[in-house]
Amino acid sequence: MDNAAPPVVDDLEARVADFLERHGGLMADQVAFRGAQYDAGLAFVHFPVGLGGLGLPLTRQALVDEKLRDAGCTYHNLRLNPVGIGMVAPTILEYGTEQQKRRFLRPLFTGEEVWCQLFSEPGAGSDLAGLAARATWEDGTWVVNGQKVWNSLAHVASFGVLLARTDPDLPKHQGISYFLLDMRLPGIESRPLVQMTGVAEFNEVFLDDVHVPDDAMLGGRGDGWRIATTTLMSERAMLSGGAGGRGTGPVRTLLNLWARRRDALGEAERAIRRDQLADIWLRAEVVRLQGQRAKAMSRSVPGAYHSIGKLMWTELHQEIYEFCVDLEGADGMLHEAGYPLARADQLSSTPSISSQFLRSRASTLEGGTSEILRNMLGERLLDLPGEPRTDKNVSWRDIPR
Ligand SMILES: Cc1cc2nc3c(=O)[nH]c(=O)nc-3n(C[C@H](O)[C@H](O)[C@H](O)COP(=O)(O)OP(=O)(O)OC[C@H]3O[C@@H](n4cnc5c(N)ncnc54)[C@H](O)[C@@H]3O)c2cc1C
Known part of the structure; x- marks a missing residue:
């Protein structure tokens, strides 16, 4: 057949x-x-x-x-x-x-208008629906107040997708609205946050009496959670590593390093490392093919299947760079001289192994942590019992925090 x-x-x-x-x-x-x-x-x-x-x-x-x-x-x-192309x-x-x-x-x-994502808050990451930024309707405009955090590229963005609570009396998932926020409006301040790579890729963003016109709302009032799910699914698809061809990206980095370093290894270590390398290659292929399958199954908007790729790829991605650092031996412990603070838009297009190793630690957090993805996949794709959610039907205002 x-x-x-x-x-x-x-x-x-x-x-x-x-x-x-x-x-x-x-x-x-x-x-x-x-x-x-x-x-x-x-x-x-x-x-x-x-x-x-x-x-x-x-x-x-x-x-x-x-x-x-x-x-x-x-x-x-x-x-x-x-954020703009992959998610918005x-x-x-x-x-x-x-x-x-x-x-x-x-x-x-x-690329004329760069976008950022204003979802996470100091008190709302995995439990995003608990967010506290408020948008209040006053004299024909939305007045937004609150603090967002970990907002990649907010310092260069023209627009941001913003989740804000418009109905605090409703249960937490229902009272949220979604805005296409002009980042040049008065009252918006971005402050850099430095990661352990030395790069300030993301920011905390303060929203202080920002007046937002009604036509900046995407969908209807209270539709924010449903719409945010589409953005998050798209983010996970983007982070699922299926985009490159066979043996590209971090896998190529590892293969190139292997070619340079293998002769310096003792015979026994070389044999063990070669097995590990073959195992990584095979799993990277599985992720790539899984990405193709997920794409073939989705319409314009990615579905939960893409989250399998995000979960598998980000964990493998970390393993690849751990392997690279091991192969580099003592050199793997070195980082760029001076450990300079740089903004993400000033980054080199060929970061060092140590930078990529450090950056890879973030990949199982951004776009939903591995734990949250396992919960989500268990519930949506495997039909396992859901997590206990005691605050789901309670007015957001009454949830202790
Ligand atoms: C590099 C990077 C870029 C980012 N960019 C953006 C951005 O542009 N815009 C934006 O809005 N956000 C961004 N984020 C934030 C990201 O979405 C959050 O970090 C993520 O959702 C986790 O939230 P948290 O950091 O508050 O961790 P928490 O929610 O506080 O989680 C802490 C730990 O508890 C675990 N945990 C929490 N709840 C559960 C549960 N129910 N079951 C099991 N384990 C649980 C988590 O898995 C995690 O290990 C970025 C993050 C990173 C690392």
Whole structure:
């Protein structure tokens, strides 16, 4: 029996070739080139025509990315605008008005408008629905007050997706609304937070009487939790490591290091390390193929299946860099001289092994910790009994904190 998937029949390859012929000359200008890519429907091929896509399956984007890379295009979505492209675009597509889609999707893709995510708070991380930032309706505008934390790229963002409580008397999941916040409004202050890599990738953001217009709300009042779930699922898909080809990314870093270091190892250690390397390679392949399967199963918005990849990949990612540091021996304990404070936008595109090792520790936290993902996957995909939730139907105002 032939189990191979039937080949996809469309003219995508010809479209990419035509696009490169007509616009390849713009490549030196990121905004112009990516703008043309959006207009040609090659930004998010699974989005509708007119909104950066062609209405094709999500899996077809890989062909576009590969052809553009082969033609010399070095722009990388995740470096340009990770929150915007990876998380906000699918959310706006799913819940935005026509006007919001037309206003935000194109400049987000070109990188003209960088986005950040204003979800976590000092008292609300894993228990995000317990968040306390308030948006109060006063004289025809929303007045927002509160503190957010761990907000990657907030210091360079033009817009942020903000969760704020609009109805504190309702149970915690029901009283939240979702805003597309202009980060240039008065009353918003971002302060850097330095990670153990020496990089201030993220910030704490203070919101002090920020006046937000009603048309900045995404979806309806109280829809925030449902919409945030789409953003979080998209974040987990983005962090699930399935994007690269076989043996790329951290796996390639490890293989290159192995090639340089293996001859210096004793015979016994070399044999043991080679087994470990083969094991990592195989598991990385499983994650990659799982990512492809999850993509094939999802519509425009990723589902819970992507969280399997996020869980598996982030834990493997840590293991890969632990292995790299071990292979480096005593050199693995060294970090860049001076341990300088840098902002994420000033980072080198080829960080050292030690930086990547330290940064990898964060990957099982961001976008939902491994413990939370195990709970979620157990409940949603394995039908296991849910966690006890005693505050689910209680008014948020009455929950002790
Ligand atoms: C690099 C990085 C970038 C980030 N960027 C952003 C961003 O841009 N915007 C944003 O809003 N947030 C961001 N975050 C925050 C991230 O979403 C939170 O760190 C994460 O949700 C965990 O919340 P917490 O840190 O408050 O930990 P807590 O919720 O306090 O958890 C502490 C520990 O308890 C465990 N735990 C908690 N509840 C349970 C439970 N029910 N069952 C089992 N174990 C549990 C957790 O797994 C964890 O180990 C970022 C985080 C990192 C590390």
